[in-house]
Amino acid sequence: MSNLIQCEMMKLRKSVPLRILFLLMLALGLVSSMSSLSYVNSPVQQELEIALHGCDAFFSSLRDMPTIVMIGVLVLVFVVTNDFENRTIQAAICAGHSRAAILISKMLAFAVGYLAVYLPYPLIRAVVQGMLMGFGAPVSAALIFKMAASLIVILLSGMAVNSVVFWLAFTVRRSILVVGAGFVIAVLGTTALMSFTYSLPQLGSLLAYTPIGFFRELALGNYTPALLGRAAGMDLAVLVLTLLFSHLCFRHEDIR
Known part of the structure; x- marks a missing residue:
């Protein structure tokens, strides 16, 4: 297990697609920060809920589900399906590594x-807008801890929402199929569900204790x-169940 995890960390450091995605998120953070400058002293700034200060910009960047x-x-495609297509996972199985260990190391x-790729976006917005327009709140250890905890929980929710995509990555094992299914199921599906919760209170109550419901509550600034x-807690429970279900489906798969 430890060898697999070390191997995964080394591949993450050397992954060209992840580096490109990292740079794109960095650029997105810079562009978002610069575009917010045009709303300074604008009468529509509050109406559009444009975050100007560094602290507000950080939390605003965690709302875009x-x-x-x-x-x-995309991270799942680079981490899982690419390894199926270049036969790295097949080689690990032939080398004697258990499929449970492979699943855990991939998770x-x-x-x-996920953290390495998404972190530049909220971080660069907080730093740049904090330097240009002020941070908006006294910088303290408690605030930094709250920001870090909020980011980690939001990304855990993102992982939990993508649990179906994680299972698909080990089932279909084709990047284009995983991207297509992930976009339809995880992105469009969860966006539609979140939209319906505002017009259908019963659905909102039903989803209140799911990753989607918690994401909705966190996006409101709570x-x-x-x-x-x-x-x-809910996100971790979903991820554990995802590993168990994926193992049930993957353990007897004939990997060629």
Whole structure:
């Protein structure tokens, strides 16, 4: 297991697609920060909820669920399906590694890759807009901890929402199919469900204790310790169930 995890971390460091995605998210953060300057002293700034200060910009960057989920889909493709297509996973199985260990190492690689790729976006917005327009709140250890905890829980929710895509990556094992299915199921599906919760209170109550429901609550700015704790617990439970279900489907698959 430890050898597999070390191998995954080394591949993450050397992955060209992840580096490109990292740079794209960095550029997106810079562009978002620069575009927000045009709303300074604008009468529509509050109406459009444009975040100007660094702290507000950081938390605003955690509200875009479609983008967060789609980044997760792309990371899964680079981490899992690419290894099926270049036969790295098949070689690991032939070398005697258990399929359970492979699944766990891939889930950990997914988490680390997801954080590494998405982190530049909220971080660069907080730093750049904090330098240009002020941070908007006293910088303290408590605030930094809240920002870090909120980012981690949001990405855990993104991983939980992408649990179906994780299973598909080990089932269909083709990048184009995983990207297509991930976009339809994880991105469009969850976006539609979140939209329906505003018009259908019954659906909102049903989804309240799912990763989608917790994401909706967090997107409203409710980054309280209690909500972050409940969301993290639910997300981790979903990820454990995803590993168990994926193992049931993957353990007897004939990998060629």
